[in-house]
Amino acid sequence: MTSPLLDIRRIYVEPAAAALPRGKEILARFPEAQLVEVDSHQRIPELHGDEANVHRWVRIKREALVLGVKKTLTARPNGRSADFIAPSTANGCAMACAYCYVPRHKGYSNPVTVFANIDKITGYVHRHVARQGTKPAPNECDPEAWVYDIGENSDCSLDARISDNVRDLVELFRWLPTAKAxxxxxxxxxxxxxxxxxxxxRIRFSLMPARDAKIxxxxxxPIAERIAAIDDFVAAGYEVHVNFSPVVVRDGWLADWAELLDQLDAGIGAAAKAQLAAEVIFxxxxxxxxxxxxxxHPKAEELIWRPELQQPKRSQNGSWNVRYRTGAKGGYVAALTELIAARTPYCRIRYAF
Structure with a gap:
């Protein structure tokens, strides 16, 4: 067991992934796990699309791992949080945030899938960065560097407990003067x-009031542990930002955000404050x-499914999302950004929506 979050007992593995050096390394980390050969990491009926799995949601995340090969390598333009979304080295997660969008696309529970062809992924990213040249002008992603999000569909800090994929990317970007991960x-x-x-x-620690995070x-x-880590990561050479995300509107929400901002202000030092920026995402x-x-987890839905406050919107993939109502949401955004400016004036807001 590499972490309290992980107790890998079954690995669903594509033969091509098992034959690669990274695949062999991962299998060696979990020698007691049962191996189940699969044709595709994307089509595992007992994991994906089976409604019965909702009753084993957390157990699957803790005990199952999928090992595959990333077949399509693309860097998608983004333009808000990052300039580009890099090809993923993993997707899924052993954590179980109630609002996570990844299970919407892949099916029930969605444990970690890790890709063994890391050499192909890092090679593609390196070539993509080289093709961009020098960034011509500052934007909200970064004033100088092209920013590549390397963890769109997973949590890289957790992925690093399973394989060295994330470390390989961090070490790659160390030597890329025009880009950052x-x-x-x-x-x-x-x-x-x-x-x-x-x-x-750049590591972005996601923060929300502890009252919300508990549910x-x-x-x-824990939120306090994330805040306590910021100074250490800055000292270790990371750029550290925060994501105030997701912001949940409920009775007393602004008072709890004020308390969180005060905790952040008291919990970090001058070096962290000097480089701090935030994304605010409702x-x-x-x-x-x-x-x-x-x-x-029906208790979570009492907080995040609020039809009286939300309006539906059809997503690009055809499913129905809900978000806070137009008009009212603008007031919520203004209230929180004003609070951030008052309590943590050094924290630049990169964007808020």
Missing amino acids: SFATKHVNRDLLDWDPQGRT LDIRTS LTHNRDLHEVNLGW
């Missing part, structure tokens, strides 16, 4: 402090995920 995390993994990123990797951020590091929920959550 970025990922958001809810898991404090202090092994990353020894990686010497030399300012070329919504299942199996994650909750978006999903009708299908709402139905799933009712099967394993």
